[in-house]
Amino acid sequence: MPNKKKIIATTSLAGCFGCHMSFLDIDERILDLIELVEFNKSPINDIKKFTKHCDIGIIEGGCCNDENVHVLKEFRKNCDILISLGECAIMGGLPALRNGIPLSECLEEAYLNGPTVKDANPRKIIPNDPDIPKILNKVYPCHEIVKIDYFLPGCPPRADLIWNALYALVVGNEMLIPYEVLKYD
Amino acid sequence: MSIFVKFTIDGQICLAEEGKQLIEAAKENNIYIPTLCNFSGIPPKGSCRICTVLINGKPATACTTKVSENMDIKTSTEELENFRKAVIELLFIEGNHFCPSCEKSGNCELQALAYRYKIMAPQFPYLFPKRSIEAWHPKLIKDHNRCILCKRCIRGIKNEQGKSIFAYGKRGENLEINIDKETSKNISDELAQKCMDICPVGAILVKEKGFTVPIGKRKYDYNPIGSDIEKK
Numbered sequence: 001m002p003n004k005k006k007i008i009a010t011t012s013l014a015g016c017f018g019c020h021m022s023f024l025d026i027d028e029r030i031l032d033l034i035e036l037v038e039f040n041k042s043p044i045n046d047i048k049k050f051t052k053h054c055d056i057g058i059i060e061g062g063c064c065n066d067e068n069v070h071v072l073k074e075f076r077k078n079c080d081i082l083i084s085l086g087e088c089a090i091m092g093g094l095p096a097l098r099n100g101i102p103l104s105e106c107l108e109e110a111y112l113n114g115p116t117v118k119d120a121n122p123r124k125i126i127p128n129d130p131d132i133p134k135i136l137n138k139v140y141p142c143h144e145i146v147k148i149d150y151f152l153p154g155c156p157p158r159a160d161l162i163w164n165a166l167y168a169l170v171v172g173n174e175m176l177i178p179y180e181v182l183k184y185d
Numbered sequence: 186m187s188i189f190v191k192f193t194i195d196g197q198i199c200l201a202e203e204g205k206q207l208i209e210a211a212k213e214n215n216i217y218i219p220t221l222c223n224f225s226g227i228p229p230k231g232s233c234r235i236c237t238v239l240i241n242g243k244p245a246t247a248c249t250t251k252v253s254e255n256m257d258i259k260t261s262t263e264e265l266e267n268f269r270k271a272v273i274e275l276l277f278i279e280g281n282h283f284c285p286s287c288e289k290s291g292n293c294e295l296q297a298l299a300y301r302y303k304i305m306a307p308q309f310p311y312l313f314p315k316r317s318i319e320a321w322h323p324k325l326i327k328d329h330n331r332c333i334l335c336k337r338c339i340r341g342i343k344n345e346q347g348k349s350i351f352a353y354g355k356r357g358e359n360l361e362i363n364i365d366k367e368t369s370k371n372i373s374d375e376l377a378q379k380c381m382d383i384c385p386v387g388a389i390l391v392k393e394k395g396f397t398v399p400i401g402k403r404k405y406d407y408n409p410i411g412s413d414i415e416k417k
Contacts, residue, residue: 096283
C-alpha cells in the first residue's frame, strides 16, 4: 500500500539561494524525490503561500529583517519538522559579519559615507519606506528565533548531505553522514 | 638508557618511554587523543582541555601528563567525547568563525575536530563578539575573530635572537594575542609561513596568500584529523 506522500516547503531568508541550488544538485535523484514527496510553498515551484500543513520545512538563510522572522514563524506554524539548511541558517553566515558593527554604522556606510555612494544619494536618505522590511539589530541564527529540529551545515551543504537527510526523514531511516559530505564551507 | 613503562588506554596494552607526554605516548601506540593547543616539539600548555582523559579514574589533560607504569587511561568514554564536543562548540560560539570565508578552511584543526565529531550546530548561543583584525605587519595578518588563545604561536615561534614574536595583550575577556612590533620586525618569509602553519585556526595568515589549495585537495577534506595516527 503506497504511503501518503510527505509534503515539503522551502524558503530562502537572508541567504543567497546557494543552498537551493545545491538542493537541485541532487540531479536525477530529484525524480526519486518527487515520487516520495510533494512540494508546497517553495521558490522551486513558486507557490507563495502555504495551502496545507507540511511535514518538512527547509530554511535557508538566517534572519536579518522582520520579514524573515515573520516567514520563519509561519514555517514553524505550518511544518512539523524544520531543518536549518546551510551556514547562514545555522549561524547567520556571511550576513552576520555585520553583527559586531552597530546597525546605524552599517546603514550610514551603505547609504551615506561609502566610497561608491558619492552623489548617488543627494538627499542623504537612508531607505525608510514602511513597505520595506525593517532591518534587525543583528543577523540571528534561525534556532534563536524558533525551535529548529535538524541542522545541515555547509556553504552550501553538499547535495549528498541534503539527499541523505531528506531520504532518511521521508522513509524513516537513520541518516547516513559520510565524513566527506559534512563540511562547513 | 631509557626505561619503558607499560600502561593501558581503553584497555589496550601500550608501551612507551617513562616520562613521555601521554599524548605522544598514545600516538606511538597508534591511539589518537584529540587536542588543539598541543603541538609536537613545543612545551605543552594544557589550555584547550580537549585532550582531557581519565587517568586512574580522574580527569586530566593528556598533553601535560607524563606517562608512568600501570597507568589506566580512558579516552573514548561517552562522557569524555561529549565533553570534548562541548569544548569545541564553545570555541565556535565564543569567537567569529565564518568558515565559508576563511583562508584556513579545510586545513583548520578546530574545524577538523568538529567534522570528526560530526557537529551539525553548536548547542550554545553565538556570542558574536566585537573583535578586530591586525593588518599593520608587512607579512602577517592577525585576525582576532578567529583566535582561540591556545598560545601555540607564543610558545612555538621565536625570531633569530630567540625572542617570541607573539605576546598576550589586554586582559580578561578582552585578552588577545598580538604581534610584537620590535621582535617581528625583520622576520623571513619562511618564519612567516611557520607562524601561519603553527596556528590551528585561521588567526595568523601570511599576507597575499590564501585559498591556494582547491576544495577537495585540502588536508581534512577526505581524511579526518587523527586518522594518520590511527591508520598506522
